[in-house]
Amino acid sequence: MSLKQTLQSHIGWVVATVVTVAFSQAAQAVPSYARQTGQDCVACHIGGFGPQLTPYGIKFKLGGYTDTDGKDGKVPLSGMVAASYTNNKDKTADAGRKSALDEASLFVAGRLADKLGTFIQITNEPADHHTALDQVDIRYAVPLTLAGKDSIVGLSVNNNPGVQDPFNNLSPWSFPYQPSHGGNAVGAERAGLGGLEGNVIGANVYTIWDNAVYGELGLYNTLSPTVQSKTGVASLQDAIDFGRLNNALYWRLGYMQDLRTSAWSVGLVGFDGKIKDRGGNTTFSNFSDIGVDASYQLLGTREHIVTVNGSYIREHDSVSGVNTNDYKLTSSYVYRNTYGATLGLFKATASDHQNQNSGYILQGDFTPWGKESSWAEPWANLRLGAQYVGYNSYTEEGTKFKASDKNTLYLFAWTSF
Secondary structure (H helix, E strand, C coil), X not given: CCHHHHHHHHHHHHHHHHHHHHHHCHHHCCXXXXXXXXXXXHHHXXXXXXXXXXXXXXXXXXXXXXXXXXXCCCCCEEEEEEEEEEEECCCCCCCCEEEEEEEEEEEEEEEEECCEEEEEEEXXXXXXXXXXXXXXXXXXXXXXXXXXXXXXEEEEEECCCCCCCCCCCCCCCCCCCCCCCCCCCCCCCCCCCCCCCCCEEEXXXXXXXXXXXXXXXXXXXXXXXXXXXXXXXXXXXXXXXHCEECCEEEEEEEEEEECCCEEEEEEEEEEEEEEECCCCCCEEEEEEEEEEEEEEEECCCCCEEEEEEEEEEEEXXXXXXXXXXXXXXXXXXXXXXXXXXXXXXXXXXXCCCCCEEEEEEEEEEECCCCCCCCCCCCCCEEEXXXXXXXXXXXXXXXXXXXXXXXXXXXXXXXXXX
């Protein structure tokens, strides 16, 4: 029996079991992460706000979101609201200037049982009068000893390849962490990684050995058009037109080191699958993604923090014959987990030259809460930021634009509670 067939034979009952347990145990649930653990936001997140994870944050995610301070009576619910002002130099881009309430989200995020936890996001976008099931990651994690070393073996059921990744260095967690809803494209458009959010369901088995060596393997299938429609991911017709993905194979290898005053990781990722139409046997896309990523954190005493994150992902689509290359390099400096400055470089190339871009992102932000003795800790958090996207090149649907005309200024307020 092949590897795909072996995984396929188990995926049905595994998914059903985890989902059933998750929702049947809701009455015993404990809270959203900061309240659940009794830790400040800075324990898990660089700069006191997501999604960059500290070593503790990585371990919390790998442990199934279940670490707790042992106190009962907490509810695993949180909310998030993001508002912004966008000024596109190109006034044809989404009206040029735009003030908006970008999104409001409800999270079911926390420990449901000893080894079971969730990250479930439901998002409303007021401008589009649209509500949908957003990111989903339901985990069952078992701590154990392998070859004399502390380890974790777990299962993630999720709806977006990459959302379950512990290093938060792949889509959907890579910089810019809060992108402009009215801006232009940044990076590559891919059929596989980064292109399937909400359309699929996957089950991924993973392990971390000796707090260092990471491995993950899983399969993804498209949700039925009816399910996609009912969860708000797509209209019924759009879901039908999207096609079907059967048993796409996802794998991930990584190595990390937590040196207390610094930390680093390196990883490899691969994702292969075919998207076919639902009525016949026409293949829309046959993608093969492979990527490498790395991160470094200089933590010191946490007064001055410097991070560097880089990734390269290559996608080959044998149907279109197009090769896409996506490069990202980001560096941040954070002072006292309050004041942050980030420089991001990006470059996306495509062998057919239809959609590609390159440039830089500058961001400054202020996060006044999320630390010990800060106001509203651990009940609320806030980030205020200014982001500028500058383009060196920009081609869309084969049309090459004057790059600087696509430059965008983005101001945002991002709060969670």
